[in-house]
Amino acid sequence: MLINFAWQSLLARKVTVGLTVLSVTISLLVMLAIQHIKQEAKTSFTKTISGVDLIIGARTGQLNLLMYSIFNVGNATNNISWKSYEKLSQQKEVAWVIPISLGDSHKGFRVLGTTEAYFEHFKYANRRTISFNQGRSFSGTFEAVIGNHIAKKLNYKVGDSITLSHGISAKSFSEHKHNPFTVVGILAPTGTPIDQTVHVRLDGIEAIHKGWQSGVDLSQHANHANHTKTQDLTPTSITAFMVGLNSKLSTFTFQRKVNTYKNEPMLAILPGIALSELWRMMGTVENILAIISWLVLFAALIGLCTIMLAAMRERRHEFSVLRGIGASRWFILSLIQLESLFIVAVSIAISITAMAIGFWAAQDVLISNYGLNISSIKFNFETISTIVLVIGATIITSIIPCISAYREKE
Template sequence: MSPVWHLCWRSIANRRLSVGLTVVAVALAVAMLIGVERLRTEARHAFARTISGTDLIVGARGGPVQLLLYSVFHMGDATNNMSWQSLQQIAALPQVNWVVPVSLGDSHRGFRVLGTTSAFFERYRYAEDETIAFAAGRSFSAAPEGIFEAVVGAEVAARFGYAEGQRIVLSHGSGGGVSFSDHADKPFTIVGVLKRTGTPVDRTVLVSLEGIEAIHVDWQAGAPIPGVHIAPEQVRKFDIAPKTVTAALIGLKNRVTVFRVQRQINTFAAEPLTAILPGATLQELWSLVGVAEQALLAVSALVVVVGLAGLVAVMVASLGERRRELAILRALGAGPRQILALLMLESMSLAVAGIFIGLVVVNVGTAALSPWLAAEYGLHVGVSWPSTAELGLLGAVLAASVLASVVPGVRAYRYSLADGMTIRI
């Protein structure tokens, strides 16, 4: 062991209590920085994986981000619907493999209601081509048998304790806890509960398109028709085929043709429509909402700065106790470089120890919390070696610790030999 290393180790051992607290502060700061970075990265990936396997999303003419928000995230409302006839024409295009219509507009106790077909449970993909799975029950049946059947997402079921066989009432309105009127005369029976996906599907009640039409059969212009009441058992006598839908998810036979089909839909002659690529629009949306993740990372960086400031404070405060030690070293011939090297080595040692302990804390916490994060939020954060981005952050922490040692190093050298050897009373 070199003399500098020996002096560094002995000095740290002599101040083990204050040094230990400093290492703990640095470790917690590093753990927070790396933990936030991993959550931030996984959140971005999970956001991008909200929908996969869908080549195009089609809706009424409007902005791409707005279409994505209401069709996938069920946020906001469409400015207009698209006709069923137009949807059928799009489905008949030779390049189109499948079409899943979605209809929004109603809610249940603050959660959105999604009208669709049973194909939604087969075609909707999320994460790495994951399919929707049932925790209990089944999909709603095709009309007319399954008109008043519903499937609830995992969060809806958990919030209200729903299970198969329970009856629920839908409300007219887009959710958010506010509705115009309840469709209490036409309740739905829960026939299935979905497993948690970490997507907006968890916060959705799914029914058939015919079910959406059925509860509005005695409504007109968004309000009940005065004096008209049609009982559920009489609904099947009326035409409850869907007339319009909010949007549609489209899968193509060959993704090479995606831009050609998009152009065909955007120039559709029957009515003005918009077709978007989900992946590209998700990235555009993330550029708008990703400011929050950057702010969170900035807060973590500030925590690291505070930890390193504590490291500097401890080293500067300890100089008063080490005046005689440093003066003896200088009397023995230690120059500015040796004094500075000693303090830099101590600072780096504390930073390396803090980084190591911080990584251990992050991985232990990840191992303990990853099942819960995956189940509750769909975030698949696993135990792993630091990524390239994380290594860059750790390198920055180490470099900052070296720079932090310059302040006590310069201060220590400025102590004169006579001042260090003088006994203070």
């Protein structure tokens, strides 16, 4: 009876209740969305790389090196020589290396030049290996393996021909038209920047830049691909390389060896420590956003309390009738509390539904533009705790109109 009466009472005040629900819904949506983006961004970044002991590149900030080499964000300040790469990769502490060469793109998607070691040793999400949906790894100079998102976005399949562009902008006027690549493999989805990367061999990167100077093609050979077969395609430099060590105990020793390398200035970073620095930098922003979202919710709950108080005077006759038919004062107090909880419950349901639909609709945009693979919604501990806190705050703020109703009956 009480539940039905509370529901009918709210339906009788559709406009006022509807505006209150809208206010609380927007507040909850902002709060839950901020929490969800924060959690998913951390998960997305953390699972991108696994099992790599060190990342080595030209001397720069460790965050910059991490972002451009792993997350496809930003640009390298300089390259490192192939000779230095070979010398360091042959050190006794090193188990395997993955060289990477960046600087080209295909329709806005970054191109990564590497070797077969990439598919053998690179791992993500708790040491999961890269797998293929279709095709195989590259073996020829002008063969490419594309990420799953690229295949879906551009409707590519194995056997298609693609051309790479100089630079990383979405629109480029400097295309390597004389050296098309054939798609020989499409990777399984990973939820990482791998999905948005075109992978080619290092000698393929070197081949397309033969005859180029300062971003301009000087070769003008229609059969340039045939000319490159007779040339030495050993790279002169690479952007960075990832290292797996024989023993974790040698991590800091080898890092110091790289950082004090005399032949050229280089930087070796531990991915986990670099990510920790990123989270520390983002911590202040996260706290500010959390405070703002809680203040917005607090204002919405105060608005709910104010509306309930304003309705007390209008509902005096309603309460008198209820008392006349035998309703106790606790019945009326429970009625007011239940109405407030109904409003918040509906707001929670709408905000969660809206957030799920919103993130689902924006998934492609977030992946393409920001490299974030954000799921629709997950009911983890933090989300459930927030909902419980909101319900608790609703009960507390509803005490004020309850006290007003209680005094009216004295």
